[in-house]
Amino acid sequence: RFAMMMLVVALALAGSPAAVVASGVLRNEVAVTPVQKVTQLMEGMLAKGKEEKHDEQVQFAAYKQFCDSTAAEKKAAIEEESEQI
DSSP states (O other): OHHHHHHHHHHHHHTOTHHHHHHHHHHHHOOSOHHHHHHHHHHHHHHHHHHHHHHHHHHHHHHHHHHHHHHHHHHHHHHHHHHHO
8 A cells, every 4th residue: 555655756856648547446445434444343343343242142041050059059068067956
């Protein structure tokens, strides 16, 4: 892209009609507007956020299951020891 711009500048300085054609090629090359680019970036961020949220929900569910089962085991162990005393 930079090389193409340098070519256009060189042709423009030389007064060549090719500079007009080359500059038109550069303008047509930019098919994505800034608003479209921002929209693309935001859509990417949304997809990434949804994926991270899902991963976090899965991780939390596993942690909650661990905590619930451990709490039940500890409660049963405490009751069992209390009966022995």
